[in-house]
Amino acid sequence: MPVPVTRPATGVTGRPPDFLRSRLLPRLDAIEDEEEEASATGVAAATAAAAAAAAAADADSDVEEEGAFYGVDLGAVASRLWEFHAALPRVRPYFAVKCNPDPVVVKLLAALGASFDCASKPEIKMVAAALGGDADDVRRRVVYANPCKAASHLAFARSVGVSLTTFDNADELHKMAAVAPDAQLLLRIATEDAHALCPLSSKFGAAAADVPGLLRLGARLGLAIVGVAFHVGSGCTSLASYSTALDASRGVFDLAVRLGLPPLRVVDIGGGFPGFDGDSSITFDDIVGVVRPQIDELFDASVDVIAEPGRYLVTSAYSLATQVLSRRFARGSGAADGGGAPPLGGDAAAQRADATVRYHLGDGVYGSFKDAVILGVSFPPRLLTAATDRLGGGCGSPDVGSSPRQGGLLQGGAAATGGGGGGRGRVLPSTLCGPTNDALDVIMRGVPLPLLSVGEWLYFDNMGAYTTSLCTGFDDTEKPPMYYYSSV
Template structure:
């Protein structure tokens, strides 16, 4: 492994045959970015985002990805995606500013928060970010006051029952109400240019995209009859890419449904100038982030049978130096039993014990896994969790006074030219 000199972030290149354990071992020894030698940290493989982009463009080339900033706003990741040519979905003033600072053009940003703070709308206007979503009448009156020449996208509320995290109960207009909102926009002289929807997070049924695309076509037709020039279709996010990929179909299954429905409802021959975008978050952010954790404490619970005084197998509580208030908020309510991988090799015949895994704060709710069966861990041992880049760093806090994890950035050697173009000296804010 080698460093690229002169870049605005420390970045290690690795050979194709290098294993993640080898990289982790090197970074455990390198404490230059950590306050304490046993602090948790991320190994961030920026090459994973490049792989995901290449797969996306191969599978659904008509759809331009607009990365969802809320998923992970880590600046090096944003820079790489911007260099590749993605657009960006932003929900706040700070997210818009971060993307603009990375050199992204305003036309490649969509302000996809349907209920916006008025001062943030003014900020978008001042910076030329004109594409924004709405799903209710009062939002139209607000936009008319503040940014009347914006380019509006009507967000629909689809059926998102197949998603682990539903969003339609909070955002989106029922398709039956679309005509009314279009009439209000027309009466105000506002410019509606598209339709969007979001089928939720961690979608388990690829067919969930079919009905919303069909509904979007019906709204396109309604809007066209009112005289609106419809130019944008936004199919939202929900695609696999992080540690939950094990419980959902592969990305190609989603691409097949989307390609089929786009061909049937928005054929390129009928809509030659239509811009089709999407809002993938965990698809890009998830795969490249591996968190490395230290077992800071262990509580052994011994049991004794009162009838025959025979000892039962002990149970173990393990305490790691990250948890619910750090990188694991998004895992606490999902149906995946999270067991970290071990750096230390294990004998296949080694016994396994009933265990639970907890974070380091003093809050009783701070757990990672309440119940599992696993090999015995030692205090001071290092473990890791792969594909944890989605909604992890972005929700980290310093609750109870604990540090947030440092990041060590790596990439495969064949991306040297791209990375040298992306990370120029003094250009990147970290």
Template structure:
């Protein structure tokens, strides 16, 4: 991961990504394909979630978009950060994030990963099994742990409890094991899954964790004072997704039942960045096949649209060229692989080579999973509104 981006000033006030001239001006200056990151949208999303979850400390999960401009914008907003790898430690460190504003939440770590985070100053870690707890014996005077609890969720884009978390009935035993080793467990964590459809899933998990917190006290173990409710807050890829304030209503109700001594944190990722990035691709060529025009773009499944293969996200795609007359079309990527098809059923005006296609909602799990397959260069990241009320920047 590059943490020293090349920076070139451009002027944000002339850019609006729903406007024809915006895409054309950017492509004329920087070429295509592009991923345009708007830090003002990052700020808006953070503030919206903060308002929906008052008194919850939001730790941005770097995984969906580990970019220095995102980290800087959120740090200025007062955010905390959720780290899972050494590379993410390097990124926040390079931006100047104080280590006490971070936690390391990967449930499975190498001992060297623990050491690396501690050298930076991050001392709160997540575990979900005895093998993992035992790794902390050598660091028991320097660390605090959160025990991750599993709450399976079938009604979700990605059920993260399938891979991580202990059963609720096993949590107290794990906490007791850590206590016998002299390791401090400060709280619990959970993640009900990505792009969760209902806030009720969080409420159920919060209630169950409240029971565990009470059981820990009844067992004579040190009281737990932290609950990490994870991420998974949904963004509006489709119209049926609830507005975030309504979505969080049952979460707020459940949190109100917790003891006042419990600090609540969350790990939003997708919600913060998905709406903040717009993709601009250009038509490389075209062909007529089975009654449809195939438009071959300079970005595709192996590039910025990689999320279509595993993330099930719904990007919103249109052409810069507008017309009342639309025709059935296919959008394909540039590589020589037949799987590289973005959309097989889209209505578009007749396009020429060089015309631009714009796709929104592409901030999460797009640029971070793009590849250079077939030696097609991945889209350059252009950052706008990097500093509030100031200049923008472009970074590679």
């Protein structure tokens, strides 16, 4: 049975919004019956514990009813974890916490036995707490996957049990020798990642020519270099990048043997997995088709293989609803974006042949949409309507200033873009802006939308990765409240 939705800030519970629970987010359909029963029971228990802990953390928080909120399907997160295990049974997933450091999701994944890729001291603190402060559990289930760390952060990680960590330069090895001489080290190598949404090798990873010297230096310092790590870039679009990086990792294993060093025994294949089919030109199944047989070909069973999925586990579990706080009409295709034509006032302005409209939403690029500016990511909006008992279950628009949570079940409409407007009137070239007092706070421009009123809502699916984790706090921007439930 689905677990009720919970807002951790206040402990409020209610029915999950239909558009989140049954239409947008994936369900796990392809598992064995007995596994489904056991897994569903485990998810329900883990979800309830995670939501209860979150509610207790900030019971006095004041959450406004207008603006924006998230619906989070914890069952979808669990489903993705199971799917990863089924597709890559030899690869142990370490959730990349940086993509979404949501303590409820971290606690859920901890309860389900997942491991964690942490890149900072706060992430390590969060994960250690989710693991109950058990240093042995932290040692088994955390990799400090930041090749360039502050010495004080390294010392903290060691104090709570973290042992496995990455490096890519000589200075980092000297730091390890001074601060964490008993650490288990993974040599991060550079990869070909030009086809990734966010390439990483321009900042991290040892060049092939530097690898022999780093292996020798580690041995001279008495450090335990136990394996190789790579990352083909967040949002990778090239299967060849994985294949080439695996071959390069095998080359480092062979080099260690030739240098007379202890055999390496860990390969960290990083992340880059898409958050959903359509997120990239390659699918997760495409990657599995390349990676799974090549791992078995290159590395025998004595080698542990780990990965750092982030987008893959959480993207599809989050949907964001955001309200139209204000709107402004203008003349001409560029006027709503700050062109020279004067603004127009009133609904009658929408009837002009050259009218455009700017909507100010409850979330923006200083909140959940920063990747719209940094990486040019597109966030397709969808119209959100509310069904109420008074309307007999039919679809209608919320009253201006109302919240769809107050009106009953939420129901997802068709995609907001496209012709015709679905009976809502004229479609206008529209600009979607965030709520801050900054002209750069623009999510998208020139998107065709049917005319919306102040107080109506849009929603965006697949919002679970690099959204709330990139919130800046600028102009008093706050992260939208979260409502949790489980669909499995």
